[in-house]
Amino acid sequence: MNKLTLKTEGETHVIATRRFAASPEVVYRAHTDPALIQRWLLGPEGWTMPVCVNEAKPGGKIRYEWSNGKGQGFYLTGEYLELDPFRRIVHVERMFLPDPTPDNHIETTFAADGEGTLMTMRMTLPDPQTRKAMLATGMEHGMEASYVRLEGIIQAA
Amino acid sequence: MNEGFNLDAAFAALADPTRRAILARLATGETTVMELAKPFAMTQPAISQHLKVLEEAGLVTHRIDGARRPRSLAKNGIEAMDRWLETLRAALEQNYRRLDAVLAGMEELKKQRRKRQ
Numbered sequence: 001m002n003k004l005t006l007k008t009e010g011e012t013h014v015i016a017t018r019r020f021a022a023s024p025e026v027v028y029r030a031h032t033d034p035a036l037i038q039r040w041l042l043g044p045e046g047w048t049m050p051v052c053v054n055e056a057k058p059g060g061k062i063r064y065e066w067s068n069g070k071g072q073g074f075y076l077t078g079e080y081l082e083l084d085p086f087r088r089i090v091h092v093e094r095m096f097l098p099d100p101t102p103d104n105h106i107e108t109t110f111a112a113d114g115e116g117t118l119m120t121m122r123m124t125l126p127d128p129q130t131r132k133a134m135l136a137t138g139m140e141h142g143m144e145a146s147y148v149r150l151e152g153i154i155q156a157a
Numbered sequence: 158m159n160e161g162f163n164l165d166a167a168f169a170a171l172a173d174p175t176r177r178a179i180l181a182r183l184a185t186g187e188t189t190v191m192e193l194a195k196p197f198a199m200t201q202p203a204i205s206q207h208l209k210v211l212e213e214a215g216l217v218t219h220r221i222d223g224a225r226r227p228r229s230l231a232k233n234g235i236e237a238m239d240r241w242l243e244t245l246r247a248a249l250e251q252n253y254r255r256l257d258a259v260l261a262g263m264e265e266l267k268k269q270r271r272k273r274q
Contacts, residue, residue: 040259
């Protein structure tokens, strides 16, 4: 099943996993090539990403700007910390809504899984309050900001 | 969504480990304050304060049984939160379904290139 799973871990982590029917190399490229990112990382129907900067190298910059074409928009900036091509990415990011959210530290791994790839994103927020705020505002912006299931919260107890 | 349910309050209530432990305990069934206080190095008033936060967030409810006020999980609050989280999961899943299509196109190109070589 290629279904997104979300769970919380400890006080400040959120773990997302997803399987893809493509090799780790291809999935990795879809996460680091701006022309590819602009085709899928869009959130709700009707939104586009007119600006996509993704410098996939240590210290490289990330900037995604989204627009709904009706004057509404928001953006995200980030920096790459580590890249192990086709296997692992470590970066930090924050959303501007319009004030910046605290940094979300994200380790993404791409593991060969049969014919496909298992992607695991381990997000670390600076404190439980930030994680809570991320979860509570994420839906409004439809994407990227929030990952969890209630059973994860209950199980974390 | 039930009346008075406030998602922000629910997430704020869940930010505290003691309150999550209380919810986990209540998931096994109705419990008195005294029973709830037992596993924690806390006074009953401290536990009552946590229960108050959980009740105000719509996650816990109580009934009156003589002098006792046994607590239980508020089904509506928990379900409302679960629905909201499911909506969130679905929004993220939408991105990944688009990515599936992009990846399928990329794999197809690779195959065609291999054939040509």
